[in-house]
Amino acid sequence: MSKVFEPYPHKSTRELRASLFLFRLLARPFLxxxxxxxxxxxxxxxxxxAPFVKFTGYEQFCAGKDVLSCTRATSRLMAFRVFxxxxxxxxxxxxxxxxxxxxxxxxxxxxxxxxxxxxxxxxVKPSAIGSFKLFEKKTQNKPLSAVxxxxxxMIKQRLDQLAFEAQEAGIVLMIDAxxxxxxxxxxxxxxxxxxxxxxxxxxxxxxxxLYLNGNxxxxxxxxxxxxxxxxxxxxxxxxxxxxxxxxNRAVLLNIDAxxxxxxxxxxxxxxxxxHAAMKxxxxxxxxxxxxxxxxxxxxxxxxxxxxxxxxxxxxxFSQLFGMRDYVSFSLAAQGANIxxxxxxxxxxxxxxxxxxxALENSAMKTQTLEECYQIKAALKRRxxxx
Ligand SMILES: Cc1cc2nc3c(=O)[nH]c(=O)nc-3n(C[C@H](O)[C@H](O)[C@H](O)COP(=O)(O)OP(=O)(O)OC[C@H]3O[C@@H](n4cnc5c(N)ncnc54)[C@H](O)[C@@H]3O)c2cc1C
Numbered sequence: 001m002s003k004v005f006e007p008y009p010h011k012s013t014r015e016l017r018a019s020l021f022l023f024r025l026l027a028r029p030f031l032x033x034x035x036x037x038x039x040x041x042x043x044x045x046x047x048x049x050a051p052f053v054k055f056t057g058y059e060q061f062c063a064g065k066d067v068l069s070c071t072r073a074t075s076r077l078m079a080f081r082v083f084x085x086x087x088x089x090x091x092x093x094x095x096x097x098x099x100x101x102x103x104x105x106x107x108x109x110x111x112x113x114x115x116x117x118x119x120x121x122x123x124v125k126p127s128a129i130g131s132f133k134l135f136e137k138k139t140q141n142k143p144l145s146a147v148x149x150x151x152x153x154m155i156k157q158r159l160d161q162l163a164f165e166a167q168e169a170g171i172v173l174m175i176d177a178x179x180x181x182x183x184x185x186x187x188x189x190x191x192x193x194x195x196x197x198x199x200x201x202x203x204x205x206x207x208x209x210l211y212l213n214g215n216x217x218x219x220x221x222x223x224x225x226x227x228x229x230x231x232x233x234x235x236x237x238x239x240x241x242x243x244x245x246x247x248n249r250a251v252l253l254n255i256d257a258x259x260x261x262x263x264x265x266x267x268x269x270x271x272x273x274x275h276a277a278m279k280x281x282x283x284x285x286x287x288x289x290x291x292x293x294x295x296x297x298x299x300x301x302x303x304x305x306x307x308x309x310x311x312x313x314x315x316x317f318s319q320l321f322g323m324r325d326y327v328s329f330s331l332a333a334q335g336a337n338i339x340x341x342x343x344x345x346x347x348x349x350x351x352x353x354x355x356x357x358a359l360e361n362s363a364m365k366t367q368t369l370e371e372c373y374q375i376k377a378a379l380k381r382r383x384x385x386x
Pocket of ligand 1: 174175176177178211239240264266290292319320363
């Protein structure tokens with residue numbers, strides 16, 4: 001008799017019940033709004049929120065307060081061939097000291113990855129290690145003052161060191177994508193790094209947001225650049241997480257929003273990029289970073305129809321820690337390479353990240369209800385299999 005697939009093998013029944021409780025709350029936008037109002041208020045009046053950690057989603061979406069405390073969660077994933085990338089959840093960086101500190105923590109994750117095979121990737125968010133304003137100014141091609149030029153050189157130095165550390169550790173460093181109006185500034189430092197470090201294998205991977213108009217073509221131009229300059233392209237394909245911010249800014253500035261007008265257009269661009277990536281898989285690395293089951297099924301079918309191995313070293317899938325685990329474990333069970341984005345950091349510091357997760361889950365009601373359905377079914381199976 002074939003073994004029944006267990007979509008949450010890393011969780012105890014008690015933990016699974018807690019997840020169900022949380023996702024049921026997140027499926028109710030009204031409750032999420034009240035919850036977020038309360039959390040923001042408690043933070044403002046400096047109320048100690050640690051005793052209420054269970055209600056913040058921290059245990060569901062974050063793996064621990066520092067690199068070492070994540071090992072418990074990531075080794076549980078690894079027991080089922082689900083890899084991890086440690087993602088430092090610190091979204092407030094404004095000073096040189098903050099940027100230095102954040103770069104140092106990313107180096108810590110890279111050094112940990114050097115001797116822990118559960119971590120084949122590391123990740124950095126550009127605005128965590130350099131001024132957002134400076135990336136914006138570079139994007140606008142405006143001249144920098146002497147002080148800004150010095151800060152810009154520091155950003156380059158930090159990224160250079162991170163790339164060097166990743167190369168030494170034999171892992172891939174992913175560069176996250178953020179708001180569209182800093183992206184060209186980010187590319188200005190990352191493109192030379194790819195040309196330099198990706199000659200023998202991928203060390204640096206960029207992120208392409210396919211909700212931005214025309215970004216399927218931007219991905220094609222990166223592929224072309226890699227072929228022209230003889231390096232291996234690493235690309236994480238995402239839809240994009242800043243849609244509201246992009247649209248609000250466009251209204252404020254009275255300009256056209258750079259984001260596709262409809263979800264369908266975003267989906268079409270995402271699929272076009274996936275198609276190009278599959279064709280280039282013999283050379284270039286593609287990270288399919290999505291929770292979208294249709295896209296994942298499409299890639300799996302594409303591999304099957306074109307006799308490509310799902311375990312190809314150039315093909316990785318990725319989902320966020322605590323979200324769509326049933327998708328991740330199913331991919332691992334089919335032999336695919338899959339890693340979870342695993343945020344970590346102290347509770348207070350992780351709150352902005354948790355707020356984004358809460359809003360995303362509450363906005364994507366159908367997927368959140370599917371998550372509830374999957375957890376309920378798993379709990380039921382466990383109950384009747386004892
Ligand atoms: C491993 C991983 C890494 C990630 N890294 C990044 C990153 O570096 N930068 C980043 O920005 N995001 C990142 N994301 C988030 C990602 O961009 C999406 O916000 C999130 O994954 C939801 O998209 P989806 O493809 O999973 O699911 P889906 O439910 O299929 O798509 C939801 C997404 O579609 C788009 N969308 C929804 N409605 C509309 C509309 N009306 N018009 C146009 N587009 C619409 C939005 O991008 C929305 O987030 C990452 C996600 C994962 C899983």
